[in-house]
Amino acid sequence: MTNINVLDPGASPLDYYGYELRRLREAAGLTQRQLGEIVNYTASLVGQVETARKLPTAEFSERVDAALGTGGTLSRLVALVMRSQLPAWFQQVAELETRAVRIHTFHTHLVHGLLQTKAYASAVLGALDETDLEDRTAVRLARQCIFEKAEPPVLWAVVGEAVLHQKIGDEATMREQLAHLLTFSRNPRINVQVLPFSAGAHAGLQGSFDLFHFANDPDILYTEGYGTGHPTANPDTVKDCSLRYDHLQAAALSVKDSAELIRRVMEDRYGEQLA
Template sequence: MVNTLDPAASPLDYYGGELRRFREAAGLTQKQLGAITSYTGSLIGQIETARKVPTFRFSEIMDAALGTGGALTRLTELVLRSELPAWFRQIAELEARATEIYVFQAQLVHGLLQTEGYARAVLGVMDRTDLDRRVAARLARQRILEKEYPPVLWMILDEAVLHRGIGGAEVMRGQLAHLLSFLDDPRVNVQVLPFTAGAHAGLPGPFNLYRFLDDPTILYSEDYEIAHPTANPAEVAARSLRYDHLQAASLSLRDSAELIQRMLEERYGDLP
């Protein structure tokens, strides 16, 4: 029996309905489409019935197999955006539109540079419901770094972030290696605020600044599950000044990479 979907219920339901429509128009069963694309018919069925979230890779392969002209891939961004917490969707929009993003994080690696394992460990604390969906939605945000004209990202991480063993040794090894992979990318810049900096301008807490070509700069901070975006000029100016001082107190890009490399080798270098 074919499960019925209400395409208007959510972007995920709409995607599932479109995938089924394209597949049936091609005269293929789920199993036959799976054989063509190297996915299981079961997975295709779960996505068609909105029980699983598609990845961009899945959509690209389905578009190629079904000749949809990229329709499913274009839908995927909407689907994954809808899987973000409602309070965070505005911030994802800011990330997507910004020309420059400035991040200070004292607790963990920011979502734009998290690996899948790290994101899963972070998002799974206290709540593992729909974890696959939430991880996929977080990782999808990183596609802004692959655009033709990606934003310039500056990320300052407190040295404590490197020491905090989130997800276990293998996950941390992958995460630190991922940070190092951007060393030669002038648009993705990672600096470490060392313990030796002592008292610093970021002690009140982490924050982000989003700059745009024609719109005012947005300051963003959060408290557990509450977002605090503002374009108030005085607040933006005050936090921009704090960011300047944080950068001045941080290690250079090269020295930051050397510190991350040492952490990688000393703590996780002998892992398989």
């Protein structure tokens, strides 16, 4: 007889997902192989998800929900699973991202995680450690589902011009990432501004930070170090950084002019190379 790994659904969101997947599959009278054939995944992958050895993706969840007629049960669970896989010190920040009505970010050295492409995120996360890189990249990108909500947050992202020039990954990765930033020029809820080199000394010289604004809760400032995050609702600190952000936006190029600069750097620095 096959030894079936029995999960404790209360151990973690990933274990709960696997437990529910197996329960729903067995209730439908399907084997792992049969379900895999229906949703176009291998029986092995279905088994690995059921035993919490493999992270489920949003696409996998949607296909299984459709095949088993679950009413979207697994698709609702997958966001919780992904958030639980983030570093413990960052999970609170991911929750802030889901609750915020407005997010203001300033970054000096890389594109914010909410705006990263898969290849760019993989290059960032794999700079020193490629362990489980595919899963870690999927977990980071899953945070972007906040923009798919019925009422997504408004995001303002100010980035230093150096972000456009710092080559993360190869030329194709950067070209794709900058092109991705340009797609937001048609989305009034996601606004990208570039702080040009010509701005000189500016209000963000002390480093990157994020500000989260909520409908009924105090604003929160978030700063980050190596392997640590520092959220605070201290009114004086939040007030100071809110003023700094106002000055950064004033010193940055307009959304339209920022898009023109991004396009120019993308073409001049990362354009197709002729043989």
